[in-house]
Amino acid sequence: MPENNKMPNKLIQEKSPYLLQHAYNPVDWYPWGPEAFSRAVGEDKPIFLSIGYSTCHWCHVMERESFENEEVAHILNRDFICIKVDREERPDIDSIYMSVCQALTGHGGWPLTVFLTPDKQPFYAGTYFPKYDSRGFMGLMSLLKSVKEAWDSKRDSLLESAKTIIEHVSQETSSEGTRISKDIIHEAFTHFKYNFDSEYGGFGTSPKFPSPHTLLFLLRYWYTEKESFALEMVEKTLLSMKNGGIFDHIGFGFSRYSTDKKWLVPHFEKMLYDNALLAIAHGEAYSATGNKNYEETARQILDYVQRDMTSQFGAFYSAEDADSEGVEGKFYIWSREEVIDILGSKDGEEYCKIFDISSSGNFEGLNIPNLINTGTLPEQQKHLAEECRKKLFDHREKRIHPYKDDKVLTSWNGLMTAAMAYCGRIFGEDRYIESAKRCVDFIYKKLIRTDGRLLARYRDGEAVFPAYLEDYAFLVWGLLELYEATFTTIYLKRALKLTDVMLNLFGENNSAGLFLYGHDSEQLIARPRESYDGAIPSGNSVAAMNLLRLARITGHHEYENRAKAIMDFFSNQVEAAPTGHSYMLCSYMYSVSDLSSEVVIAGTNGKEMVDTLNRKYLPFAVTISNISPELTEIAPFVGDYKSQNGKTAAYVCRNFSCMEPITEAEKLAEVLS
Structure with a gap:
């Protein structure tokens, strides 16, 4: 207007x-x-x-x-x-x-x-x-x-x-003839260890960014090396972020970053990609520890996205602004008097005490609700806090909302698809899996040209810009998570097709490292190849992980060779800045881990087996089920796996050898432990 x-x-x-x-x-x-x-x-x-x-x-x-x-x-x-x-x-x-x-x-x-x-x-x-x-x-x-x-x-x-x-x-730093070594994994851990803030979690002082892919690396390091401090860093960071003002205690979801080391004062914008990656990190932490607080936080993130960041057609919006009415954070902050007026004297006083809301304020004379001094709420306070939260949320909804960027980015939608599918699988929550399905359906209806070329952005009926590397890589990530959540072969087929197109578009002349934009896109003054895992993992890091997973699911080991070639191409950059390549190192750890496994479930009723797998933290495993002629066409090796004497059987393969078929879920759990 x-x-x-x-x-x-x-x-x-x-x-x-x-x-x-x-x-x-x-x-x-x-x-x-x-x-x-x-x-x-x-x-x-x-x-x-x-x-x-x-x-x-x-x-x-x-x-x-x-x-x-x-x-x-x-x-x-x-x-x-x-x-x-x-x-x-x-x-x-x-x-x-x-x-x-x-x-x-x-x-x-x-x-x-x-x-x-x-x-x-x-x-x-x-x-x-x-x-x-x-x-x-x-x-x-x-x-x-x-x-x-x-x-x-x-x-x-x-x-x-x-x-x-x-x-x-x-200029590109040549890594010709070099390879990543296992030593770099330990070096990265050491860097994180000495940069860790033991008082407030996170790394460094301020500003502090969530960097969830760093937490994914540390979880894998704990898993492979049995290093307890790696898990301690993850848990302290997740807990501190959840208690801080960077988490929206009224409407849920995480803000972009904290301006202080305590995680109290956020930069109030909320980005889809941060919340997708943080949902995955909390989901993995729950899977690794069984701590229900992490499940609760992941659910709150995804519930926020379903409520506020999802279009009527199932696609996910990009971001919410930090500002409303021209003032940063105005939508999110409270006076003590306002809270007591809404909640009443008794509940209001108690809520203010719990959530650090005072007359003097903790942010420019007003208050950001937080639990930094309180810590995780005991069970007896959770009911009161939740009832008060609902009343404050209803009141806050009447305020002028921050601007919502309602464009649909293929890359970020791929990340949120992965988060919804992964968390839906490990929590047994079908509505998250349905959200992932709806998003993929939208992308395939609106963001793929008639010639099959993926596009990067949709808004107001217009889909434009030939998709970039991260669009392809992140969407494939989402499709792989959807496949393992549903065992519906179409998602695996789509992941394979997009991967093959990606390698052609961004790996010109069979280049090991993948370019940021395709050979059919506008040719700019440079054509970069990026490996650095910044606010989000790089397209090359995620592509390497996808290729490894596809190799293990399908048995087509040329994908694994391609993944290793990508990682070796960037080995000099990884060696120079290991903490800046945390997701690339997740991929590398997968490629060399003797804990990696492929689990094939054969039989007509594999739910109990699948549920057993979903209760385990298995960062280097893939699961294949619902064997069909269509799946066998993609992954011929699965055709050899059969049920045993009418019982569903699980086949666990590690280090290029397979164990005897397992027909009892308890035995499967024991083997995987």
Whole structure:
């Protein structure tokens, strides 16, 4: 809708919520595309590239300070061609120019601000800039003036700088002839051990990020090495995060990260990918320990997603903003008086005591509910807390909600599909498995072209952008979890087909490491191959894990060879920064573990056997059941497995050898222990 009769810029034709947020700025924004670059060439102007996402707090701040300001807009429109990019729609563009920013400044983040030549070559980069110079930092007004002067008088120097920058970010560290060694697993554990915060959990000081794939690595390290401290780190971190303000104690779900070491004050945005990975981490922790608190938290995460982040068609939305009414966290914080007014004096006083709600407040004079000082609630307090939570939730629903980014990203939907299917399986909760099925059905109806090419984003009836590596890898992850939750062969067939397409699109010339975008996509100034497991695991890390699982399920060991080739390709990067490759190391541990196993269940009634498997923590196992001609076509070896004397039989294979068939669930549990 028009904003106070303002004229829109060219972003008004876009579907991205982030781009539409800027459609009524006085800045003459263009989306990334040939029109903007053609104009830059024709007018001989540099490009002002701004990259962000819809729920980014500092993106909102920079918009309010600068992009909504007529004075700033006048300079930008006069001296530059201005392009806006949604990093969640175009991770390829973001990856390349974020690498530039990190190379030039030593850090990165959003909003990402980059100056380019008309042929897309970067010559200067930074992140957030205030409008005016502040505390020794250059403001945007001064920066625009300096860049304009340099463009007019020192262009040769800028062009040479751009050339050097591109050469730097395009370089790859060669790992030819090298392989990951088992020593790196122990080195990674040692790094995590010495960086662990024993008082509050997590790693480092502040800000603190959940990094759930780090916890997945530590669980596997505990499982393989019998190292109790690895499990202690996982449990302390999960407990501390759940007790902190980073967890929404009223409506559930986790925020993006904590600004302090106690996990008290979050950056209030909620991202689909964080909650997917945290649900998996809590599910695995429950499976490993039997602690029902982890199951409860995983369920709360998934219930939040089903309630607030699921479309009527079954796809999952991307994120919820940190801000509401222009104030960060306003939707989530409380005064003591408000809580007591809602709950009444007796219950209100008790709730405030439990959840650290005071008159002075714990956040800018108001309160973020938390259990940092209280700890996990005893059973006798849980009923009161839950009754109070429901009343506070109903009251909070009347507030103005944070903005919801309702675009559907294939990659993040793949992660949430994996979380729903995995947790549904180990908790015996069919409604989560049904959510996973509905999401996959949506993707196959709306996000695959008639030629079979997967697409990356859907919104408002439009599916666009050839899918990236992580779209393929994360969706295959979800399909594999769905297969093991249902033993419905179609999910396995789809996983195999997508994997074969992925290897073709992103492994050009049979390259071991997979590229971020396909050979059929827009070719940018660089074509990166990424291994770093940042906020989410890298596409290469997840692809390696998928390939290992597919090899074990189907018996096609060329997939395992491909997985090992990917890991070896990035061995130098892994050796240099093992803690930055925690999910890649999960894949490596799977490939070398003597605890890995394949379990084939043959017979017409395998439920008891399957339930036995689902009660075990088996991070390096795959299960195959419901043997059919269709499955045998995919995995010929399973055709040799039969029931025994009319009884369902489980065949457990480890280290390339198979045990005698097992017909009793208790015996299966014993063998797997």
